[in-house]
Amino acid sequence: MTATVAAAPVSSFAAALSERYGDDDLATDGVWNETLATLLGHRSVRSYLPDPLPKGWLETIVAAAQSAPTSSNSQAWSVVAVEEPEQKSRLASLAGEQAHVRAAPLLLVFVADLSRAARLATAQNSPLEGADYLEAFLIAALDAALAAQNAVVAAESLGLGTCYLGALRNHPEAVAREIGLPPRAAAVFGLTVGFPDATAPAAIKPRLPQEAVLHRGRYGLGAEQRAVSRHDRASVAFRASQGLDSTPWSALAVDRLRSVAALKGRHTLGASLRALGFPIV
Amino acid sequence: MTATVAAAPVSSFAAALSERYGDDDLATDGVWNETLATLLGHRSVRSYLPDPLPKGWLETIVAAAQSAPTSSNSQAWSVVAVEEPEQKSRLASLAGEQAHVRAAPLLLVFVADLSRAARLATAQNSPLEGADYLEAFLIAALDAALAAQNAVVAAESLGLGTCYLGALRNHPEAVAREIGLPPRAAAVFGLTVGFPDATAPAAIKPRLPQEAVLHRGRYGLGAEQRAVSRHDRASVAFRASQGLDSTPWSALAVDRLRSVAALKGRHTLGASLRALGFPIV
Numbered sequence: 118m119t120a121t122v123a124a125a126p127v128s129s130f131a132a133a134l135s136e137r138y139g140d141d142d143l144a145t146d147g148v149w150n151e152t153l154a155t156l157l158g159h160r161s162v163r164s165y166l167p168d169p170l171p172k173g174w175l176e177t178i179v180a181a182a183q184s185a186p187t188s189s190n191s192q193a194w195s196v197v198a199v200e201e202p203e204q205k206s207r208l209a210s211l212a213g214e215q216a217h218v219r220a221a222p223l224l225l226v227f228v229a230d231l232s233r234a235a236r237l238a239t240a241q242n243s244p245l246e247g248a249d250y251l252e253a254f255l256i257a258a259l260d261a262a263l264a265a266q267n268a269v270v271a272a273e274s275l276g277l278g279t280c281y282l283g284a285l286r287n288h289p290e291a292v293a294r295e296i297g298l299p300p301r302a303a304a305v306f307g308l309t310v311g312f313p314d315a316t317a318p319a320a321i322k323p324r325l326p327q328e329a330v331l332h333r334g335r336y337g338l339g340a341e342q343r344a345v346s347r348h349d350r351a352s353v354a355f356r357a358s359q360g361l362d363s364t365p366w367s368a369l370a371v372d373r374l375r376s377v378a379a380l381k382g383r384h385t386l387g388a389s390l391r392a393l394g395f396p397i398v
Numbered sequence: 399m400t401a402t403v404a405a406a407p408v409s410s411f412a413a414a415l416s417e418r419y420g421d422d423d424l425a426t427d428g429v430w431n432e433t434l435a436t437l438l439g440h441r442s443v444r445s446y447l448p449d450p451l452p453k454g455w456l457e458t459i460v461a462a463a464q465s466a467p468t469s470s471n472s473q474a475w476s477v478v479a480v481e482e483p484e485q486k487s488r489l490a491s492l493a494g495e496q497a498h499v500r501a502a503p504l505l506l507v508f509v510a511d512l513s514r515a516a517r518l519a520t521a522q523n524s525p526l527e528g529a530d531y532l533e534a535f536l537i538a539a540l541d542a543a544l545a546a547q548n549a550v551v552a553a554e555s556l557g558l559g560t561c562y563l564g565a566l567r568n569h570p571e572a573v574a575r576e577i578g579l580p581p582r583a584a585a586v587f588g589l590t591v592g593f594p595d596a597t598a599p600a601a602i603k604p605r606l607p608q609e610a611v612l613h614r615g616r617y618g619l620g621a622e623q624r625a626v627s628r629h630d631r632a633s634v635a636f637r638a639s640q641g642l643d644s645t646p647w648s649a650l651a652v653d654r655l656r657s658v659a660a661l662k663g664r665h666t667l668g669a670s671l672r673a674l675g676f677p678i679v
Contacts, residue, residue, distance in 0.1 A: 120429050120430070121429070121430050121431055122429050122430075122431060123431040123432065123433075130458070133461075134461060137461060137464065137465055146453055146454035146457070147454040147455075147457060147458040147461075148401050148402070148403050148452070148454060148455055148458050148556060149401070149402050149403075149458075150402055150403060150404040150432075150555055150556070151404070151431075151432045151433060151555075152404075152432060152433045152436050152551060152552070152555035153458065153462060153552055153555060153556075155433050156462040156465050156466075156548050156551060156552055157461060157462060157465045158465075159465045159466065159467070161467060171429070172427055173427035173428040173429060174428070174429055175612075176425075176427070176428060176608060176612075177411070177428040177429050177430075177434065179608055179611065179612045180414075180415060180418060180428070180438060180608065181434060181437040181438060183418065183605040183606070183608070183611060184418055184437050184438045184439075184440045184605070185437075185440065185547060185550075186440070186442060186547075186550065186561075186562050188562070188564050189564075189650075189654050190603060190633075190647070190650070190651075191651055191654055192605060192606055192611070192651070194611070195610075195611050195612075195613060195617065196611060196612055196613070197613045197614075197615065197616065197617055198612060198613070198614055198615070199615060200614075200615075201615060204615060228617070231655070233610070233622070233651070234651050234652060234654075234655055236619075236622070237626070237648045237651055237652050238652045238655075238656070240648075241648070241649065241652055243652050243656055244656060244657065245652065245655050245656060246655070246656065246657050246658050247654070247655035247656060247657060247658060247660045247661045247665070248655045250658075250661060250664070250665045250667065250668070251667050251668040251671075251678070252567065252661050252664040252665060252667045253655055253661070255539065255567075255586075255667070256564070258536065258539070258540065259539065259540075259543050259564075259586070259587070262540050262543035262544055262547070263543055263546075263547045265544075266466060266467075266543070266544045266547035266548060267437050267547060267551070269466075269467065270433060270437060270548070270551055271433070271434055271437055274431055274432075274433035274434060275429060275431070275434075280467075281467050281469075283469050283470075283537070286533065286536075296613075296615070296616055296617055297616035297617045297618070298617050299617065299619075302617065305536075305540070306540070322471060324464040324465070324473060325464070325473055327457060327460055327461065327464070329476075329514070330460065330464060330473070330475070330476050330477060331456075331457075331460045331476075331477055331479060332476060332477070332478045332479065332577075333478075333479055333481075334478070334479070334480060334481075334482060334485060334577070335478065335577055335578035336476065336478055336509070336577055336578045336579050336580065336583065337578070338517075338580075341514070341517070345518070352471075366471070367518050367521075367522070368522065369470075369471070370471075370472055370473070370514070370515050370518055371515060371518050371519045371522055371524050371526065373470050373472055373515075373528070374512070374515055374519075374526050374527075374528035374529045374534055375519070375524055375525060375526060375527065375528060376525065376527050376528060377527050377528060377531075379528045380528045380531060380533050380534070383531070383533040384528070384531045384533060384679070386531065386532050386533045386536070387531070387532040387678070387679065390532075397532070397668070398665070398668065
């Protein structure tokens with residue numbers, strides 16, 4: 118049995134652009150449909166209702182994830198679905214105690230997975246020398262990211278909310294033990310999924326003006342300073358609307374990478390990946 | 399002015415699943431809408447009409463890309479749009495001479511970009527020590543991937559075709575020179591975009607049965623062998639329909655990583671990234 122469920126669409130392209138960039142003064146030549154409304158209407162959701170996903174929805178979301186492109190059809194990723202509250206709670210503890218992990222009915226752990234190729238190589242009595250290089254880890258991590266983003270779009274098209282969890286990289290070896298990963302597999306991020314709690318609605322966070330991100334033919338810096346100033350104003354206004362302090366985006370973006378400590382333990386990611394079977398030569 | 403344009407939807411969830419997995423014998427409990435039809439209907443397009451994108455479509459696609467989640471709102475990516483035929487041809491030569499790069503009216507080069515944060519840090523007289531670590535490169539590469547996959551979904555919802563181009567990592571330093579990248583920026587992949595040539599239609603490539611990819615609570619191997627066998631049968635049938643030889647998927651997946659030579663020069667990616675300003679400590 119297949120039901121049809123669609124998210125409430127944003128009203129128009131102009132309205133969606135204005136929210137996305139936190140700026141009412143934008144050119145609005147564009148094109149519009151239900152899928153674009155879902156994409157432009159994205160916001161990260163951290164407050165969830167406890168209700169589980171209806172029957173068949175996880176499988177539909179995973180089919181969408183598997184439909185994403187994958188490098189040379191390698192399919193070098195896997196996903197571990199965690200619903201059991203105590204296991205989810207242990208993973209929350211390993212990932213910076215973010216409250217949305219315990220609140221969401223479902224945590225998807227996306228795995229960069231060269232272990233399947235390794236098992237096939239063993240069965241075929243073949244070497245797998247290419248798997249030792251940074252390129253191979255990157256193929257697997259990018260495959261996982263493309264699949265995960267399709268999962269996000271699929272979930273949001275159904276009216277679900279999602280939030281990525283990069284903090285699953287804080288303790289890669291402990292996460293691997295918790296979900297029983299074989300060698301040559303590592304969790305690259307998590308994704309919480311559930312129905313948004315309408316009493317704590319999430320807002321659309323503004324992004325840099327397009328001139329700072331989109332370049333024509335060659336990377337150019339001519340528009341950057343003005344674009345960053347506009348974005349600082351938009352993001353300070355957004356933070357005020359959320360009850361946050363008035364630190365501009367340009368300061369927050371530097372803070373994130375200012376020091377080794379700012380990486381919150383993830384400066385040892387290379388060593389952790391080596392321990393998990395990715396030599397990253 | 400905003401027009402509404404939607405891709406022709408796949409008829410039903412059951413039909414889409416059957417094409418996606420190359421298997422008619424699947425449970426079809428699920429849910430369905432226009433966005434899911436776009437996601438499950440993905441196929442990589444390598445034959446394009448020469449027509450450029452209509453006015454405003456690139457900007458709409460980039461707005462969708464910018465709407466993707468980004469780690470801590472870092473927005474650590476950029477995109478360089480290449481339309482000029484000679485420049486596109488030079489990039490095709492750097493990326494394994496794949497014909498679709500010259501055929502497509504538009505090549506989007508997705509860039510892992512910590513250079514913006516580096517310029518902001520310089521302006522703020524701040525260090526940026528965190529940028530030297532593998533974690534920081536991974537943040538930027540994943541940000542680029544999430545954005546790019548939103549671009550793919552947006553483009554396909556408009557009836558455009560796309561194809562990723564990982565071969566842009568064959569010669570990262572030459573690509574960086576061609577598109578004028580500053581230090582701490584590197585192209586992670588390209589994406590060709592254009593209207594599909596209906597006289598050479600692309601087919602949906604089957605994926606592994608879900609049991610091989612989706613795990614519950616812990617990673618398990620119980621379903622893998624049967625799933626790989628089923629996928630080998632489905633992929634051999636698919637390859638026959640495309641006039642390709644009958645090598646099973648399990649052999650192709652190992653071939654891709656069998657030797658250093660199989661990486662097609664990308665075993666030096668780490669050294670190239672260091673030369674481009676990513677120390678990857």
